[in-house]
Amino acid sequence: MNKVVDFFDLLSQKTDWLVTRLVFVIIAGLVLVTTSQVVFRVFFTALSWSEELSRYLLVWGTFFGATMAYKRGNHIALTFFIEAFGKKVKSMFNILMNILSIVFFSFVVYYGSQMIKMQVFQISPALSLPMKYIYYCIPVSLCIMIIHSLAGISKEFIGFRNGGEVQ
Amino acid sequence: MITLLFGTFLVLLFLGVPVAIGIGLTSMVVLMSQDTSLIVLPQRMFAGADSFPLVAVPFFILAGDLLAHGKVSEKLVQFADSILGFLKGGLWVVAVMASMFFAAISGSGAATTAAVGTPLIPELRKKNYSGEFSAALIAAGGCTGVVIPPSVPMILYAVIADQSVARLFLNGFIPGALMGLSLIAAALYVAHKNNYPTGAKFSAANIWKTFKGAVWGLMTPVIILGGIFTGFFTPSEAAVIAVDWALFVAIFIYKDMQWRDIFKIVTRSAITMSVIMFIIATSSTLSWILANWQIPSMIANTILSLSENKLVLLLLINVIILLAGIFMETASALIILTPVFLPLVNQLGIDLVHFGLIMVMGLAIGMITPPVAINLYVASTISEIPIEKISKAVIPLMVILVFVLLVITYVPLFFDVII
Amino acid sequence: GGASNEPKNEAPKTEEPKAEAPASEPIVIKLGHTVNEQDPYHYNALRFKELVEQRTNGQVKIEIFPNGVIGDERTLIEGMQVGTVDMGVITNGPIANFLPEIAVFEMPFLFASEAEAYKVLDGEVGQKLLNKLEQVNIKGLAFTERGFRNLTNSKRPVKTPADAKGLKIRVMENPVYIDTFKALGVNAVPMAWQEALTAFQSGAVEGQENPINVAFAFKLYESHKYLTFTRHSYAPASILMSKKLFDSLDKETQEIMVSVAKETAQMTRDWIADEMEKQLQVLRDNGMEIEENADIPAFQEAVKPVYEKYGSKFGSLIEEINKAK
Ligand code: NA
Numbered sequence A: 001m002n003k004v005v006d007f008f009d010l011l012s013q014k015t016d017w018l019v020t021r022l023v024f025v026i027i028a029g030l031v032l033v034t035t036s037q038v039v040f041r042v043f044f045t046a047l048s049w050s051e052e053l054s055r056y057l058l059v060w061g062t063f064f065g066a067t068m069a070y071k072r073g074n075h076i077a078l079t080f081f082i083e084a085f086g087k088k089v090k091s092m093f094n095i096l097m098n099i100l101s102i103v104f105f106s107f108v109v110y111y112g113s114q115m116i117k118m119q120v121f122q123i124s125p126a127l128s129l130p131m132k133y134i135y136y137c138i139p140v141s142l143c144i145m146i147i148h149s150l151a152g153i154s155k156e157f158i159g160f161r162n163g164g165e166v167q
Numbered sequence B: 001m002i003t004l005l006f007g008t009f010l011v012l013l014f015l016g017v018p019v020a021i022g023i024g025l026t027s028m029v030v031l032m033s034q035d036t037s038l039i040v041l042p043q044r045m046f047a048g049a050d051s052f053p054l055v056a057v058p059f060f061i062l063a064g065d066l067l068a069h070g071k072v073s074e075k076l077v078q079f080a081d082s083i084l085g086f087l088k089g090g091l092w093v094v095a096v097m098a099s100m101f102f103a104a105i106s107g108s109g110a111a112t113t114a115a116v117g118t119p120l121i122p123e124l125r126k127k128n129y130s131g132e133f134s135a136a137l138i139a140a141g142g143c144t145g146v147v148i149p150p151s152v153p154m155i156l157y158a159v160i161a162d163q164s165v166a167r168l169f170l171n172g173f174i175p176g177a178l179m180g181l182s183l184i185a186a187a188l189y190v191a192h193k194n195n196y197p198t199g200a201k202f203s204a205a206n207i208w209k210t211f212k213g214a215v216w217g218l219m220t221p222v223i224i225l226g227g228i229f230t231g232f233f234t235p236s237e238a239a240v241i242a243v244d245w246a247l248f249v250a251i252f253i254y255k256d257m258q259w260r261d262i263f264k265i266v267t268r269s270a271i272t273m274s275v276i277m278f279i280i281a282t283s284s285t286l287s288w289i290l291a292n293w294q295i296p297s298m299i300a301n302t303i304l305s306l307s308e309n310k311l312v313l314l315l316l317i318n319v320i321i322l323l324a325g326i327f328m329e330t331a332s333a334l335i336i337l338t339p340v341f342l343p344l345v346n347q348l349g350i351d352l353v354h355f356g357l358i359m360v361m362g363l364a365i366g367m368i369t370p371p372v373a374i375n376l377y378v379a380s381t382i383s384e385i386p387i388e389k390i391s392k393a394v395i396p397l398m399v400i401l402v403f404v405l406l407v408i409t410y411v412p413l414f415f416d417v418i419i
Numbered sequence C: 001g002g003a004s005n006e007p008k009n010e011a012p013k014t015e016e017p018k019a020e021a022p023a024s025e026p027i028v029i030k031l032g033h034t035v036n037e038q039d040p041y042h043y044n045a046l047r048f049k050e051l052v053e054q055r056t057n058g059q060v061k062i063e064i065f066p067n068g069v070i071g072d073e074r075t076l077i078e079g080m081q082v083g084t085v086d087m088g089v090i091t092n093g094p095i096a097n098f099l100p101e102i103a104v105f106e107m108p109f110l111f112a113s114e115a116e117a118y119k120v121l122d123g124e125v126g127q128k129l130l131n132k133l134e135q136v137n138i139k140g141l142a143f144t145e146r147g148f149r150n151l152t153n154s155k156r157p158v159k160t161p162a163d164a165k166g167l168k169i170r171v172m173e174n175p176v177y178i179d180t181f182k183a184l185g186v187n188a189v190p191m192a193w194q195e196a197l198t199a200f201q202s203g204a205v206e207g208q209e210n211p212i213n214v215a216f217a218f219k220l221y222e223s224h225k226y227l228t229f230t231r232h233s234y235a236p237a238s239i240l241m242s243k244k245l246f247d248s249l250d251k252e253t254q255e256i257m258v259s260v261a262k263e264t265a266q267m268t269r270d271w272i273a274d275e276m277e278k279q280l281q282v283l284r285d286n287g288m289e290i291e292e293n294a295d296i297p298a299f300q301e302a303v304k305p306v307y308e309k310y311g312s313k314f315g316s317l318i319e320e321i322n323k324a325k
């Protein structure tokens, strides 16, 4: 059991380390691209791809950033109801929440991949990028959230065994 | 289907499932019950986040965070305190005025709340102002973001209802100012009731001293507003200029920012931004479902069939707008409901620009009515105060804004006043 | 299941019954577009609805979703591919993201008149491209119309390319348009339309290029004083259907769909032509100065590099079009 927990925990940590760097690059890129958009339009000639790239960086930042928020428990939730219970029940609610989330993520990952399969032809208007690459952010980021959920669940199980305390 | 939708959503919320995921799961259940392909989920989630005006959201959060780190926002608050400190709750007045100011820059409620809340909420707490009420006030102030021009929803309305954008914008100032002033009145009342201490004593010397300290921060709005009005950049782009300026001040003026700090601030802002954007993304799925099965129009038509009296109908229209605002994000509600109302509004002989203001104001209030309440989520994420606490604190402010909405509905006194 | 019946009769709180459809249950088709109810696309959608419902004796019902309520043009096309959206009236530009060859119609000064465009679009070349959409799971029913695109701006009257030089003009995010305007010496700014509407007001962008009906619908006279009949490009639109849905219809209904689409497309073209004079009068009455005799040969000369750059991309298509005109 401890091995399973350690595995998911480590996987979740390492992925998050990587995603944090990726998100930093995305946001820095977003600042750079949007600034260039203004500078080039005003002082030189307008860039043809900057608006589209900004939007796609925002989408990527959104979904990968959402994995970081998920790992840190930052997504907004109503907690007053489950706060009313004891530790054990709260743990169970937490496991249930993670399972429900995994259900949602899995469906979106599956259908996101279906969508990508159907979009082999579509290209983006300004950058002429295949849309499938841009769409990849959805299944990939939701897979990462599944990893974080599994890590969360396995920690709760350890907690049960040790009498309600999360290690 | 409606029962299934609301039932699922409420159960998920009470189980503590994050709002964004709860909205997504609800959409999933409804789509399954209607035998519709679940490809709608990833497709709408992508489309919901894929919008250039939304780029302002991360930028305003980032700019606010950078200013807060560089002590710029602290100095700004000291300056504000030197002017309004003689008032109990003076800093709340500043917060609402800042919201109205940013409303004149940004076209969305979320961006306005983020721009004001990120630097101000921590400072207000340092000065022992109630965190919950501060967050609620700034969320409510964010509603003026779409009423005071520029405004994305007003542009949408102008197009659908075939009205002049310029005339809508022009007539947005007074309702927006009225919303702001009533929020200021509410804040002053709360501060007096709870006997808040006054701040700095009013003295010209102190104003001058704090002004000198705050001058770099005060340049931020000057640059942004100047850039927009001279046509250098669009309101959405203005947000990135704010980031550039904040970085410039932190690195070259105050020289107090290390590479490590920048990394930390950027990733922290990214998390805040993505919490909001993830809700916007999954809400987009729910909006699609509501539109596709024409649920808002169905409910609206049922309610409107209750009366034929003009004054009553106006009230019913307000009720529908507020109801829609509870469950839907502003833009979707607007494009779905406007065509439903237009024939009736024409028949009643109501000026369509006046009606546009009613729509936009009513839906703006929806930004602080949970469960789909983007401004509250922004305020909650920034302040780290649980959403249910902010929701409770915002109720009186919501009531006040509804009152202003009714005034604007029934008293079109302020109409086409040239400013 | 759909909540599509008359809404006033019953309270909407009950769940929709999932009835097994008997043979007489009408097929409900949801048609989306992204413009308002005064637009030619909506006119086309309404006529299509009327004629289809009439000719199928109510066996097919059309529900229209204007204003982009169920998605922008790109996502409407995707929805049709997957089957979550049934039909759409869609501008040519976004379709080209799915079928690049169809962008050939965006080439500058390809058609000199509406008649020329109709001949090509309704003829062999047009039909070939519509059929090719089946490769991406879309059934192309007919070409309808957005119209010839013209330049408006807030700065100065434009008669020759030299007058347009340096103007900041919003263009669609489409390489052909961008290069066309770059070739004219214009500072071509690709920008989403909504963002552009704000940018016109502040002057961050000084002009745009669209058919007259767009200048009219968006009251561009509020920010732009000058309109030039550049007619630099003819924008078709298409009536599209999900191929999945089309294949599921019986032969007779399929034929009705295609023929009604073609008929209503022609009705829409006629309607646009009729409306144009009235719209131009409104633009004039609101103070717009209209240049009707632009130096078209000079514009054509200036955009030659665009043909050099993109001509080969479209293979023999441009030649075929020129032959068919
Ligand atoms: Na605004």
Ligand code: NA
Binding pocket: B325, B326, B327, B328, B365, B366, B367, B368, B369, B370, B371, B372, B373, B374
């Ligand atoms: Na709401």
